[in-house]
Amino acid sequence: MKQAPVLTERDMKRVLQHVARGSFPARNRCALMLSWLAGMRVAEIAALKLSDVYAPDGTIRAEIQLAPEQTKGSSARTVLISTQLRSELEAYIKTLPASPAPDRPLIVSKTGKRFSANGLCQVMLHIYDAAGLDRATSHSGRRTFITTLAHKGVNVRVLAALAGHRHIGTTQRYIDLNENVLRAAVEMI
Template structure:
């Protein structure tokens, strides 16, 4: 921040009133013109414009010393965080550089999934504000509101579809984390987020199957054998379609008599070790030295339709997707008393809170179980 002394002549033209001008940043308006941000402080002091007598000259000298002292005091106060100003050097710092510094702290072996969300946030935020010279001076409540609106209404996926409400909420939370970090470090003296609403994430229904329904699927015929085997494999292992699709026989080994899969998760890029059951291994078919395990598996609308047709043949009316197999695996373990930390590790989640999305499902399962207690005749 910069402070200057400004003199303004009176109507008679013999004296000048004095005031301090606080300069704390600038921005470019919609017409491309630079607009300076400033604040004025009127001082109860004056100068003689053309001092003739010795007392008038002495007055001007003492007044200037006093005003310079006030200016120095105000600069010290601003540096200490008073008056709502920030250090001009800090405020002029690059927002993108600070964002990247914060983002890189999330690039850990256990946080790849979270890191990818940070990367997605940066890509979309750059579309909202492409200017590489963005500084913290420009991070006003209005700017943040604009970013919020962009995430909610304008951000698109690679396929030109609007990003989901949950993704918009996650991206905006990353931006909030950067602003809060800047506030904590004293880069900004007032947190503009106090005036900006967050994006509430809508909870989406997660379709899962009961073990009884999975057993009915085992009995029912499916047009594509590879689809039947891979979906059941997902129910027994919790693997995503992308990880099952690229699973290679070279990823399979045996440890202490148990079949183990060692692979890099397609979504999070983290190394995963997964010991599987004999029935899951049976679904993989005849063991080979190398090559894709589930050959012929292709993601297509026809496969999705056949999955629903297969479920209907098994008497299941739920809207089942391939990802329902992963949900089935998680709910099956949690409802049988496996702790959430273990389930989180088996699913390959980088944070336990991601696994907690199944908490409501488990509560519903328990509630339903309680109502199955038979009438005892009271």
């Protein structure tokens, strides 16, 4: 089975430029950033409520506590919010109607309803396709998150915890190796 490709910085800029010119730019950017900057699965993103991300005082939570029914494998997990993702989420909340209900889905369809995992997956596929990345999938962001951290030297056990994987072997399959990474490794000698 062919894995979703890892996105380059250039790919991500291209996608964001396309999103900025398209329909629902704030919503789509937010969904992509949750994938790219937190490694969330598309089903987890689709399952988010505003209260999962925003505290009652309107601030961004330091972490997202996913309930078992929001995750793959029905195991609760914690998603940490980076400084960059916090900025993205702060910008997104400003685009929402004043005082939205806390139980409202974070990411809504054009009809204002919660996306199914498949529905949000289709949106991401369309965005990648329209931006000229026809091989990218909704899983590309998650693979990019894990691979980027691995290339920066983050330990595979830490990566597994961040990804919500029970086994490091699963995490290792996400990490993309290329000639540049291999060359940099031998130059460390």
